[in-house]
Amino acid sequence: MKLTLWHNPRCSTSRKALKMLEEAGADVTIRKYLDDAPREDEIRAVLAALDVRPIEMMRPKEALFKELGLTRDTDGETLIKAMADHPRLIERPIALRGDAARLGRPPEKVLELV
Incomplete structure (x- = not known):
């Protein structure tokens, strides 16, 4: 199965x-998510696969995060919409394979899907 x-x-x-x-010999499809922004439903699916809250998949130190008035206490749906509208707020990299996902922080975590 492709990753x-x-x-x-x-x-x-x-x-x-x-x-x-x-x-590691993985068959990788690259999605440049800044150019091909994920939809809200895709973000929800990745959040479920990662089993994390929206804030845990975001870059809160990104200047745009503060410019949009977002905080760590902002509700999840607002954060999901912000990620869909502004994909640079999404933490990267994220590896996906089937129903599984890994946030590459540290980058070695992505190897768990190989």
């Missing part, structure tokens, strides 16, 4: 995760 990586080529952690997957 999909939500990838930002400008992120060193994302690049490292991709390299590790390729070296």
Whole structure:
């Protein structure tokens, strides 16, 4: 089964995760999520697969997070909409395989899906 990586080529952690997957022989489909933004339903599915709250899949230190008036206490649906509208708020990389997902922090976590 193919593995999909939500990838930002400008992120060193994302690049490292991709390299590790390729070296492990994984069949990887790259989704440049900044160019191909996930829909709200896709974000919900990934949250369920990761078994995390929306804030745990976000980059709260990103300036845009504060500019949008978001906080760690913002309700989940608002955070999901913010990620769909502004994908750079999504923490990366995220590896997906079937119903399983791993947030690549640290990048070695993605290897759990190989």
